[in-house]
Amino acid sequence: xxxxxxxxxxxxxxxxxxxxxxxxxxxxxxxxxxxxxxxxxxxxxxxxxxxxxxxxxxxxxxxxxxxxxxxxxxxxxxxxxxxxxxxxxxxxxxxxx
Numbered sequence: 755x756x757x758x759x760x761x762x763x764x765x766x767x768x769x770x771x772x773x774x775x776x777x778x779x780x781x782x783x784x785x786x787x788x789x790x791x792x793x794x795x796x797x798x799x800x801x802x803x804x805x806x807x808x809x810x811x812x813x814x815x816x817x818x819x820x821x822x823x824x825x826x827x828x829x830x831x832x833x834x835x836x837x838x839x840x841x842x843x844x845x846x847x848x849x850x851x
Contacts, residue, residue, distance in 0.1 A: 780851040781844075789843040793836045800835060804828075 804812040815825040 777851040780847055785844050785847045788847060789840045792839045792843050796835050796839045797832060800832060 801812045813820045813824045813828045815829045817825075
């Protein structure tokens with residue numbers, strides 16, 4: 755699809771270019787930090803929820819004693835939740851800036 759004149763061109767992150775330096779600071783510096791903090795909080799919540807539901811800690815994918823299926827399932831759940839949180843934070847901050 756051709757881009758019309760005077761229309762912002764998306765950068766490699768998919769976010770629109772902004773002319774303000776402050777907006778660039780939010781997108782390129784603060785958004786990744788906020789995403790890391792939100793991902794950490796989500797992971798803590800997942801571990802806490804797993805403990806409440808099962809009565810024991812979440813499987814450690816690096817522990818050789820943990821069944822491969824359990825390790826893979828837990829790794830997939832935590833990776834998917836981290837990706838969702840990261841996208842949500844970046845989109846939220848892009849709208850606010």
